[in-house]
Amino acid sequence: MIEIQAESELTLGTHSELVKLSDALTAQAAIISAEIRRTxxxxLDRLRAPTNEIYKVIQGTNAALVRLELPAEDNTNQQWFNLLIDFAENRNGVQPGGYLSDSQIHSLPLALWLAAVNQLNARVTIVALDDIVTSYDADHRRTIAGLIAAMFSDCQLLITTHDERFFRYLKDQLEAKTWQFTQIIGLDPAYGPRFADHKVTDEMIEARWADGQAAANEMRQAKAEWLLSIGRDFGINVRIPPLKRAYS
Known part of the structure; x- marks a missing residue:
């Protein structure tokens, strides 16, 4: 009986200590969680003002204010945050989906991302932007091009786009002496991507003749490239559909 009583007391003592340890760890976790939440x-508060500034540049000075908030402290899932807008006096802190256009909604994450890069990447001056003008009209594309030129003049930028008009706006806004521009005008299975400055030259055609090879395809390609260049110099928006089969 004495041994059983001793084991019981040991078990109860161990349980009591484990409860204390659990309570202490829970308290520590709460402190850490609160500090993470505060940080x-x-x-998010630091990004609010620059995000709104960029958003207003894109969407106009009357654009609804944007703010980012963490979920309530009693929410067990703290791995996300709310993107809210103050749409009107009686519509404060609402989700943007039911109130904004596609262009405005696309502008929200773009503004947030640009603000974060500008605020937090001071020591990492390489910025990559890929097709950021989805759902924008011509005026907004021009505005975004100017915004990029103004915000990231001290950064190394890599910008890719499928939008030729946006490409031209970037060329207009960014200084040619400090920027390089190139266009992929086609994809040749045997050659790879063809860039705008990789055109068929007279020398290439003559070299094929000198080797006793036919050069009809190259001549057709050179003619098409020349006509395309002339047309675009006149401001014509030319679209050439891909060939279903190669010239023969």
């Missing part, structure tokens, strides 16, 4: 919310 993240501070970061």
């Amino acid at each position: 993240v919310q501070s970061l």
Whole structure:
């Protein structure tokens, strides 16, 4: 009986200590969680003003204010945050989906991302932007091109786009002496991507003749490239559909 009583007391003592340890760890976890929440919310608050500034540049000075908020503290899932807008006096803190156009909705993450890069990447001056003008009209594309030129003049930018008009706006806004521009005008299975400055030259045609090879395809390609260049110099928006089969 004495041994059983001793084991019981040991078990109860161990349980009591484990409860204390669990309570202490829970308290520590709450402190750490609160500090993480405070830090993240501070970061979101830091991004609020620049995000709104960029958003207003894109969408106009009357654009609804944007803010980022963490979920309530009693929400067990703290791995996300709310993107909210103050759409009107009686529509504060609402989800943007039911109130904004596609262009405005696309502008929200773009503004947030540009603000974050500008605020937080001071020591990493390489910025990559890929097809960021989805759902924008011509005026907004021009505005975004100017915004990029103004915000990231001290950065190394890599911008890719399928939008030829946006490409031209970038060329208009960014200084040619400090920027390089190139266009992929086709994809040749035997050659790879063909760039705008990789055109068929007279020398290439003459070299094929000198080797006793036919050069009809190259001559047709050179003629098409020349006509395309002339047309675009006149401001004609030329679209050439891909061939279903190669010239023969």
